[in-house]
Amino acid sequence: MTLAPGWRVAAASFFFVAAAAQAAPAETAKRPGHAAIASANFMATNAGFEVLAKGGNAFDAAVAVSSTLAVVEPQSSGIGGGFMALLYRASDAKGTFIDAREVAPGAVDSKVYLDAQGKPNRDTAENGPLAAGIPGEPAGLVYMAEHYGKLPLKVSLAPAIRIARDGFQPDERFLGAIEERKDVLARYPASAALLLPGGAVPQKGWTFKQPDLAATLERLADKGVEGFYAGDTAKELVGSAKAAGGNWTLQDLASYKVKERKPINLDYRGFKIVTAPPPSSGGVAIAEILNILAGYDLASMDIVHRTHVTLEAMRRAFRDHNDYLGDPDFVKMPLDMLLSPFYADGLRATILPDKATPSSMLPMALAADPGMHTTHFSIIDADGNMVASTLTVNLEFGSAFVAGKTGVLLNNEMDDFALVPNEPNAFGLRGSVANAPKGGKRMLSSMSPSFVIGADRVAVIGSPGGSTIITQVLEGILAFIDGKDAQGIVAQKRFHHQYLPDTVAVEDGTFDAATTKALNDMGHNLKVRSSWGFMNVVTWDRKANKLDAASDPRRPSGLGKVQ
Template identity: 55%
Template sequence: MKPTARRWIWTLWLLLALPAFAAESPRATPPGAAIASAHELATEAGLRILREGGNAFDAAVAVSATLSVVEPVSSGLGGGGFFLLHDARSGRDVFVDAREVAPRSASPQAYLDAAGELDRDRAVNGPWAAGIPGLPAALVHIAGKYGRLPLARSLQPAIRIARDGFPVYARLADGYRSRSKVMERYRGTREVFLADGDPPEEGELLKQPDLARTLEKLAREGFDGFYRGEVARRLLAGVRAEGGRWNAEELAAYRVKEREPLRFEYDGWQVVTAPPPSSGGIALAQMLQILEPWDLAGLSEPQRVHLTVEAMRRAYRDRTFYLGDPDFVQVPVALLTSPDYAAGLRATIHPQKATPSALLSGAPTPLEDEETTHFSIIDGEGNRVAATQTVNLTYGSGFIPRGTGVLLNNEMDDFALRPGTPNAFGVMGFEANAPAPGKRMLSSMTPTFLVSRDRIAVLGTPGGSRIITMVLLGILGYADGLSPQQVAALPRYHHQWLPDAIQIETGALPPATIAALQAMGHTVRTPVDPSEGRGSSHVWGNLQTVMWDLRAGTLEGGTDPRNPVGKVGLLPAAAQQARASAR
């Protein structure tokens, strides 16, 4: 075990030395900018805005909006997200919560059928599945409060791509085929995705003129361009035409919330991450603080995986019972993130035997689907952004209100709509995450910063309930000295308490390691073909990360090799500074 004093030495150093280091070091300003996103057009949009004199926050607006156009399978204006920001000038970190909220019509009873059972179709498809979107409000908020350029400038790349089209890629076409029966119920959706009479096919151009006009309204009118006026009227008319009950007052009442990020120390790093209503930050704090006393790098692979899985198991158990929207339920953040609490959980881990999840009483945790997206940015001034945004399931609710181009989310299924009843993924939730008007549903999205004396990293990923464990493995990779690209490519495994099994990607663990884990009492779920059921997927996530090496004065990025359309973009400092100085 590592000396416990080590953590306190690093903590003292980070609190006392880092501000002075950042102010005085000749390498305190990055040598340029770096963006890693899940689509090359989004990365290029962010770089363009930086070249035009924008900062990381302007670039974040451009990347986010462009992803909303080119990744409707994952995110969009009809969804929400979390933005973790660091302002280099003030040294302040802030968490911008743009999670969707439940409409006033939402109640557990609204999602029951005539027999009193959960109406699965209403929970995941069409207008009843959708929460009030938060992403447009986030773009307006971030541009106005933290950006340097007008919102209209930062939205131009997305507007152009929506209007002129972009080439359909495999994941978008495959996702449409998997959801076509639902999406083709709705006239507004058919008018976008069947505009030429056929479903989108790989290589053809997908144009979204209605979405372009909605983005133009947002660019001209800001918040009112989406939440009031013509777009709002079209959204409300579309929702009501399909039986939903949104009203103008609740749409106009949506607000993003700025929250204080969670902070804790791990092995010489300060971790800055997502607070509730994300479950990710608390789970990361628990898992990493449970693991810290062990020298993981010096252990055999089976032993390292065993201990990591046991930490995952305990954190996900707590996620079920204690976490929800902090504006509606009391979340014991201080207790759950305490090193002393982690020490108590650690004491229950047998170093050579699996703990059956049945011994940790309770029931399964609510999940979020894998179709989410993430991007990471560091600019030449040292500002940084980690942002994760989603519409929940593949193509969200499948429903586009006519004339808007806005594909609505199906985040209502992230609530515990019927306590004790499994959601779309066979898992359950309880009262802390029960729906209520204006309440934000629990999320796994975990945008994160890592800060050490010589490196600063930004990372995050989609992946549903696996988001948290993928970020955990990424942090452990950085602690082991891996490069950003190596971190993005790490093999992945996951345990979420229930079902009581280690899930792994194809090839993530060698047969000998799997056998050793089974000998310890673990059940290991290997990947299956998706056509055979909802087993473990072949590949998970889409991790995007950038890192600034302060000692070497270099920037690097890593984009997940599982996603062929992702891209890292690097911009020399001179290119950004020249335009900023010219303004």
């Protein structure tokens, strides 16, 4: 198993042609004839359908959903951040991966992220302009519209511009996020003016208007990439960042490029899994875990032993995640090894049938020397075009720094670098020099947008959730393969292991008392975790030609809609 070679028309069988050959081809639909969108906010889902109604396709809808989420949920994503998106274009069976991840500014210096003891300075890494990478989302939206969409960018951005200008009433989660970050928001005048009106956390019923952001989006709509990465917007971004101690330059913005990459693909139990390549760490980890699990008959195992081997596979994949992975434009990674079923055979052989392996007992991988405030949406349109896109600013409201008169909240993705090798970041993940910061380099991400392709069933899946993105998407893939519908996938309880810390995070109610005791007796240290990502899933039953869309019930404002 390797990275997909080309994965274009010649590999169209990867998607539907070969998949349909496993069943009766005449019984499966080639196009849905209607569309489905699932996102974390009903305004974003409706924006996507508004653009589809104007003649757009799934990629135009993705621009509308992304930009609207930037307006209505700036605590989770925004044009001051980045995204990764998996695309499938039905007309020529082209599948591809859009990497609009942030990059480190050219003047990055790891010393500014250290305290006097040489440990990560959490404040510098998480708050203010030094925490921010150069945004990729604006360039990514322009790229998707120009290369895959049907409509002018002005049409696809119109819903977001309208909502930013006219305002909306934020939900309680939005207001709660302001409460959590109020002390940092208050440090920066533009942030406080935008989110702390009158110097206080706003109350329910507040109408949130963002005229500066609307103007920034209009410049993007009018001028494309130049409307954000050059001219007045770029000058204001750089000037405000420098005035607050940042190190951005106009050249950093001008040199940003979207990357189109080859997805990772693998076979698992008769399904084709298409997922994210580096600089996402998610696809590699998911593939490694599934390769390990392929050696077990999970269906015949009781819940205790099935959970045990899944946790042990997670533990080993995250060990490799920490040591090997980084930006493929800067780091040579042993992907052929990590994605090989033979490598998985060796890892599986180290798993004891009834006893957890302490992470401290696993040998270190031979590397080359590496919150929950993200969002995801899924789309299938009437022609069968598909988008799985995960967007982020990292922590709630990113760096909490609004860049002057742009209205743009900057990300705090610099913390996703291994600022100090083997020291944990905000999500407890550790990395090696493979993920060390360097000018122009993309920081490693857990974002894992994925497609699951069966003989007559298809799923578009992804989730926010920091380091738990990887395991949540994995568990969603397994649930879909086991026959669950979209609502069942997003609602199922979750568990997670990431090698270090050596604990199993579980959602309350995931296991009954007997299962919990049995897993603890095996040596797994289970701890209840309250914060999980909000998954959004779209499925297509090609035999019945039925679309289904579901938004995570943990997020009441989300909307999965078929129309």
